[in-house]
Amino acid sequence: AQSVAQPEDQVNVAEGNPLTVKCTYSVSGNPYLFWYVQYPNRGLQFLLKYITGDNLVKGSYGFEAEFNKSQTSFHLKKPSALVSDSALYFCAVRDTVTGTYKYIFGTGTRLKVLA
């Protein structure tokens, strides 16, 4: 079955430091991977995706993610964290097996950037 795992419930980082939010995946076939961010009482906002090609994907708000096939990982990164980056982050994989193309989300990682 297609799935993603986010091993950390919460990540704390000091403002200005680099941040990493981890995601590993399990898929049959080619992975279609996504990162979303959610601010309190809001919907999810798309950050970036990996479909094919370059393993380093750049997205919105200075975020990037590194696709690593051998480690089945898709970690979200940012070189210098901002307090305003504090939010809930979700990794997702697209289900290409059942034909519904539904999005399967991880449990989320709460990022707290400390001033």
Next chain:
Amino acid sequence: ETGVTQTPRHLVMGMTNKKSLKCEQHLGHNAMYWYKQSAKKPLELMFVYSLEERVENNSVPSRFSPECPNSSHLFLHLHTLQPEDSALYLCASSQGGAGGEAFFGQGTRLTVV
């Protein structure tokens, strides 16, 4: 704004009430989704519609009834809900093909009293 609009933003209803959640997308997408987000729980997929046809019903109780009259509109009809149904209900849409990202609405915060 993501192009996906949900109304109402907040809803309080009694267990014997009937209400509906509405979702509208102006992106020309052909797939729409309902997700439920409860505190301390993962996002739960409820329903998937593709080309106005329901393609997935994720073991959702019958007190939740979806309706997709056209590719731009999605409804979730609610009746005789339970307090544990209180959650943030999120609608999303996407274009066909595996590589497209989903666009989410702001959600409806539902409280069942």
